[in-house]
Amino acid sequence: MFAKFYQYIRAFSLDVVAGAVISARWIGNYFNADIPTEAILALGLTVWLIYTIDHLLDARKLKSKDVFLRHAIHHKNAPYIFGLIAVVTMVLIFILQSLKPYLIGYGLALGFVVFCYLIYVHFIQKTAIWAKEWFIALVYASGICLPTFSYIQEIPLILIYFWLQLFILASINLILFNMIEYKTDKQNGFNSFATIKGADFSRRVILFLLFAFVLIWSSSFLLFKAEELLDYQAMFIFMASVLAMVLSKEIVLRQEEWYRVIGDIVFVLPILEILLIDG
Template sequence: MFTKIYQYIRAFSLDVVAGAVISARWIGNYFNADIPSQAILALGLTVWLIYTIDHLLDARKIKSKDALFRHMIHYKNAPYIFGLIALVAMILIFVLQSLEPYLIGYGMVLGFAVFCYLIFVHFVRKKVYWGKEWFIALVYAMGICLPTVGYIQNVPPILIYFWLQLFLLASINLILFNMIEYKVDKAQGFNSFATVKGVDFSRKVILFLLFCFVITWSSSFLFFKAEELLDYQAIFILMGSVLAMVLSKEVVLRQEEWYRVIGDIVFVLPVIEVIFIDG
């Protein structure tokens, strides 16, 4: 029963949304940023809209019953999901009215970039790979940091450093999923980093990104001296270690898509800091 429920949670990207909002609150707490709940809610709704629209656009291309569950569920229930998108969009517009204008401006710029990219990838140049995973990782990390930037009104070096770690982790996460889902994506005609570059090269890139993450993580203790940094870096290295474990156990974790369960939970791990330490 629980497995079935969680399968739907993953299919509708609710675990990704949870990771974004928890990580955004976590980053804000480091700077004691007075981020209102409405800003965090707006981020969660926006992330859900982006992922859901992307899944709907991907679902148009499925060719067989061998498609991934998230694509099948969006394909079969497209009319209802479009209605839900309209409802969520209206709620988002209502929530945005309570936010500071400059934060809305930042969000609109980022949202417009995502909108243009999705249109370009799905409708303009459908047959060419345009680095979708890198773009999503970039936007996801920026979205997590955006509420903090909006409410402290500057970008301190440590925030850039946090963003870089989030970007590396998100990139590893996405390319790892591509690599594991290579055969399904290839059969369905989806362009991904793995289908274009190959599984072996994807694995090498993941290992390189993990190496970059470790170097970046280690260098923090040379450049930043804040006492709170140790707690945050402990969470970051835990997140990186979990993704490294998924890479090492990919064959075992293919069953029931456990690689996605564990991989997406990575961005929920900061809840440890938010609840048990800051709370």
């Protein structure tokens, strides 16, 4: 029963939302940023809206009965989900009224970029593009770091460093999923990095990103001397190791979409440090 319940959590991107809000709180804790709960909640609702709208737009293109649960649910229940989007949007607007104006401005700017991108990808562009995963990774990493940036009102080098690691991890996560779902995406006419560049090339890109991550991760010990950084770097390398494991065991993890379960949990892992260390 729990397995079925968790399938619906993933279908509605709630694990992705959890990863965003937990990682945002985690990054903020490093800087002792006074991030209100309303800002974290607004981030979670925004992430859910973006992913849900994207799934609904993808569900319009279904060409095969061999689809993933998330697409089937959004295709079958589109009217109800649109109603839920309206409710969540109203809740988000209500929450935004309690936030500082400059945070609202940053969030609206990022949201506008995402809106323009979705319009372009789903309604304007005529040829397949391979940049979707990179764009989503950029927005996801930026959304995680945005609350911290907004409340410390500066961009220290270490925050840029955290953003870069989050961006690489999110890119690996998304391209890895696309590589594993290559055949199904092809059947349904979904464009992704893997369907355009090929599964083999995607694997090489993932390996390159993992190598780049290790190099960047290692450089932290030369660039930064903060003692508390060690805990964060331990968590980052743990997150990367989990994704590397998924890549190495992709055939086994295809069953019941375990690769997505484990892959999306990566951004939830910082909760261990929040609970055990920050406490």
